[in-house]
Amino acid sequence: MIEHDLSPEERAELGDVQPLIARLEQYAVAEPDTGRLLAAITPLLEKQRTELPLPVPMFPRRGVRDWLRLAWAQMSLLEAPFWWSSGLVMLIGVLLSIGVGGAEATLCLVVLSPLIAVIGVAYLFRPATRTLWEFEQLSQIQPLEFLYIRLALILALTGTVALLLLLVVWTQGLQIVLWRLLLIWFGPMLGVVGIALFCSVRWNNFAGVIAPMLVWGLLVFGGWREIVLATSIDIPNASTIIAHLSLSSTLPLLAAIVLIAGLFLIYESGRSLTQWH
Amino acid sequence: MLDDETLYRQVLHGNEAALIELVQRYHVPLYKFLCRFTGDVALADDLTQETFTRLLTYQGVPPTHFKSWAYTVARNLARDYFKSARYRYERAADFEEQAEVFSDDTGFAAHDRETVIQALAKLSPDHREVLILRFYHDLKLDEIADVTHTPVGTVKSRLFHALKQMKGFLALTEVIHD
The missing domain is CATH 1.10.1740.10 (RNA polymerase sigma factor, region 2, helix turn helix motif)
Incomplete structure (x- = not known):
């Protein structure tokens, strides 16, 4: 019953839809000639059997060289504005590190790199590349391969920027527990990238930017509040924040959970993409 | 099976x-x-x-x-x-042709059918496809969302507006016919 799909307010606004339904039922269409259609398309089946390859498996065997070639081809999707903005963020980090000190650069890295990753995902899954994707369906590369290679590109790029910044920090001689800081950096990054990817694939680019930004904003705000409560300092400086992040035992655990959630969302994005196609 | x-x-x-x-x-x-x-x-x-x-x-x-x-x-x-x-x-030529077809008096049922066809043609493709898939093909709302690549909420809203517009068109044609 079509009226059951409507809300009570919509039903009230439409009034009695039965006369309309009765009118719509008047529109009958004559049956087509199925025999004629079969006669026209059956020869294609023979052609399919003899000439066309069978559907390729979801992940065909590819060598490292093939994956690198695919990654290189997909690099062309990252246009000049993206390189400029990534370079700018890195420059800010390096300047902060040299001019102010290692703590500020590390904090900049922890706070900004997930945002670069989110923007990267939104950029690679923007409407223009979706149109391109329709053409890519004609190739032997599977949609999932495109999805994961694009994601790998973004993570590799963000990871390189972040590691270079860490290297700069390292030369400043700041005392940090490296593995904890790496986990606290990488966990949330993968989490927000998972949200960005899932929203971009399932809904649209706008949702893919707004949802992870909101989540990331809440995480930063929550972390800041926790540090303020723990240290009893109204405005803690960067060194205090880094020391707290690096020494906390709960934050790495939370980051690990977020990392697993991010991986799950990336898997779900792939699943929803294959269903969509 | x-x-x-x-x-x-x-x-x-x-x-x-x-x-x-x-x-x-x-x-x-x-x-x-x-x-x-x-x-x-x-x-x-x-x-x-x-x-x-x-x-x-x-x-x-x-x-x-x-x-x-x-x-x-x-x-x-x-x-x-x-x-x-x-x-x-082709559309420009079709308008004249359609006017001739619909002016033929082919009985009450045929007239009713043509009125529905004309009313459906006045809907936007977005509204028309949702109404047809839901009403004539009994697809569920989430199936229509899959077909049209839109969220279920948008499908619901399009269905409501399609029904509302159809009701308006058909009421108007009745007034003209009377």
Whole structure:
């Protein structure tokens, strides 16, 4: 019953839809000639059997060289504005590190790199590349391969920027527990990238930017509040924040959970993409 | 009885019996959908054949939900046609032709049917496809969302506006007719 799909307010606004339904039922269409259609398309089946390859498996065997070639081809999707903005963020980090000190650069890295990753995902899954994707369906590369290679590109790029910044920090001689800081950096990054990817694939680019930004904003705000409560300092400086992040035992655990959630969302994005196609 | 997805995989492997079964299941619904969506029997016939050709020559991963996917292919072909230069060229001639057809007095039922066709043609393609898929083809809202690549909330809203506009058009034609 079509009226059951409507809300009570919509039903009230439409009034009695039965006369309309009765009118719509008047529109009958004559049956087509199925025999004629079969006669026209059956020869294609023979052609399919003899000439066309069978559907390729979801992940065909590819060598490292093939994956690198695919990654290189997909690099062309990252246009000049993206390189400029990534370079700018890195420059800010390096300047902060040299001019102010290692703590500020590390904090900049922890706070900004997930945002670069989110923007990267939104950029690679923007409407223009979706149109391109329709053409890519004609190739032997599977949609999932495109999805994961694009994601790998973004993570590799963000990871390189972040590691270079860490290297700069390292030369400043700041005392940090490296593995904890790496986990606290990488966990949330993968989490927000998972949200960005899932929203971009399932809904649209706008949702893919707004949802992870909101989540990331809440995480930063929550972390800041926790540090303020723990240290009893109204405005803690960067060194205090880094020391707290690096020494906390709960934050790495939370980051690990977020990392697993991010991986799950990336898997779900792939699943929803294959269903969509 | 085999499900649509298994049947389709067999078709892609060149199984003729599977093709006959799949055509028997989907030819009539896809043709009727295209008839109502385009309002043109000959065009619907062409587009239905083109839909099956696309399904048969497809080389990617078989879909997990064949029904929505088959409607998506048909719907995309029709929408592509509406965007084409050929459609824009033919439409100008069609207006005069349609006026002659609808002026023929062919009885009350035929008049009612033509009124519905005219009212459907006045809906935007977005509204028309949702109404046709829901009312004539009994697709669920989430299936329509899959076919049209839109969220379920948007499908619901389009359905409501389509019904509201249809009610308005049909009420207006009744007043004119009386």
